[in-house]
Amino acid sequence: MTWAVVPAAGRGARFGGDVPKQYLEVAGEPLVVHSLRALFAHPGVKGAVVVLAPDDARWRGWSDGSGRPVITCTGGDTRARSVLAGLAALPDEVRADGFVLVHDAARPNLRKADLAALLERGREDPVGAILATPVRDTLKRAGDDGGIDGTEPRERLWRALTPQLFRRLQLGRALEAAAADAIEVTDEAMAMERQGLRPLLVEGAADNIKVTTPADLAYFEFLLARRTMEEGE
Ligand SMILES: Nc1ccn([C@@H]2O[C@H](COP(=O)(O)OP(=O)(O)OP(=O)(O)O)[C@@H](O)[C@H]2O)c(=O)n1
C-alpha cells in the first residue's frame, strides 16, 4: 500500500487570476479533488498528504468515502520544499524504505491504468520510476530576438509527468541535497538523478496534463466531458 504526497501550495502565477489554479472548479469539483480522485481510484493508494500554502483558506477537506485518510500540511515557497514538507508529514507507518507517490494537484487527468503501471513497475525498480511521455514535436531553441537559434535533437527526449514514485528517505535526502546546493529541482526525479541514480521511465498518456494556463483548463474540461460521455455509453 502506498501513500501519496500531493503538492498543492502553488500560487498559479502563470494561470493568472485570484484563485490558485488547484481550486479552479471543473464539473463542480476543484482540480485538487480531481487529482486526488484519480489517485484514490487505485486500491493500492492508502492515503494522501495534501500540501497547502501557509495562507490557504480554500481547502475544505476531502474523502472518497473509503475511509482512506487525506491529511494536510503546510508547504514551502518552492515545489521541492512543499514535497519535502509532505514527506515529513507522512504517518510513521510509511517506512523509510517505503515507496511514496508524488502527484501534482494540477494534474487532474491521471489515468488509472497509468497509475497501476507506475506502481507495478516502479516498485520493482531499485530506484523508483516516473510517468513520462515521449516528445513528439520538433524542439526549437529560441534566440533573444524571437528567432530560431536551432533545432534540438528530440531522440530519446521525454516529458516528465506525475506521479513520480520513490522511497521516502532516499527522496527526502535527495531533495535536501539539492536544496543544500541551492539547486531548485523541478521534479523529484531530478533530485534523484543528481545523486547519480537513474529512475525508470514508465510511459503514460500525453493527456495527463498539468493545468498551467487557461488553455490547459479548457482542455481538461473537454477531456473530462469526453470521459464522462464514454463511461455513460
Ligand atoms: N511552492 C509550491 C509551488 C508549486 N506547488 C505545487 O506543485 C504543482 C506543480 O507546480 P506548478 O504547476 O508550477 O504550480 P504553481 O507553482 O502554482 O504555478 P506557477 O508556477 O504558474 O505559479 C502544483 O500542484 C502546485 O500547487 C507547491 O505545492 N508548492
Ligand SMILES: C[C@](O)(CO)[C@H](O)COP(=O)(O)O
Ligand atoms: C513535476 C512536473 O509536473 C513534471 O513535469 C513539473 O516539473 C512541475 O513543474 P512546475 O513548473 O512546478 O509546474
